[in-house]
Amino acid sequence: MNRTTGTTLAWVAAAGAGIGFAVWHPTEGSVMGQLPAHSTRSLNRIPVSLPEGLPSDRTLALVTFNRDQRGQADSWIEGLNLKNDASISWVRIPVLGEPSTPSARSDAETRLLGRYTADIERARMLPMFMDKAAFARATGLKNTEQGYAVVFNRQGEVLARVEGAFDANKAQTLRETLAASR
Numbered sequence: 001m002n003r004t005t006g007t008t009l010a011w012v013a014a015a016g017a018g019i020g021f022a023v024w025h026p027t028e029g030s031v032m033g034q035l036p037a038h039s040t041r042s043l044n045r046i047p048v049s050l051p052e053g054l055p056s057d058r059t060l061a062l063v064t065f066n067r068d069q070r071g072q073a074d075s076w077i078e079g080l081n082l083k084n085d086a087s088i089s090w091v092r093i094p095v096l097g098e099p100s101t102p103s104a105r106s107d108a109e110t111r112l113l114g115r116y117t118a119d120i121e122r123a124r125m126l127p128m129f130m131d132k133a134a135f136a137r138a139t140g141l142k143n144t145e146q147g148y149a150v151v152f153n154r155q156g157e158v159l160a161r162v163e164g165a166f167d168a169n170k171a172q173t174l175r176e177t178l179a180a181s182r
Contacts, residue, residue: 033140079166098111
């Protein structure tokens, strides 16, 4: 290949890359993750289509993958004073895996109903029956070994996320993201 042909190919490749970047550009959702579209129902039996059915355009979701992570979610509820602070829209999203039978799903819902007895708790509980690893990948979460506090918008884009139990510095990041829409 002579020098002119090599230079021409380099220019063509550069122009192609430029056109590609002009057409496709990363968004928050493509970089941070995306809440999978999913039909569920709250524990008080109200159907919810996610993500558009989230209570606010910026909603804090406390995501857990097993019952051992419940304490992490509870630490966020206490640390952010969520039960008393109406300025933050929030939900719990336990990702429970895909049930092998309809009775397994019913059993899981019955356990949750026994644990969360208040109507307000049930309204905020949006169990997702889907593959846990697939949920973590889609939303950009590192793994299913920790619980997460995630801010989603109604398009399902992940706007902020932190893992583990409440921490004041992590909370500040979430608060800033939640307040950005106001």
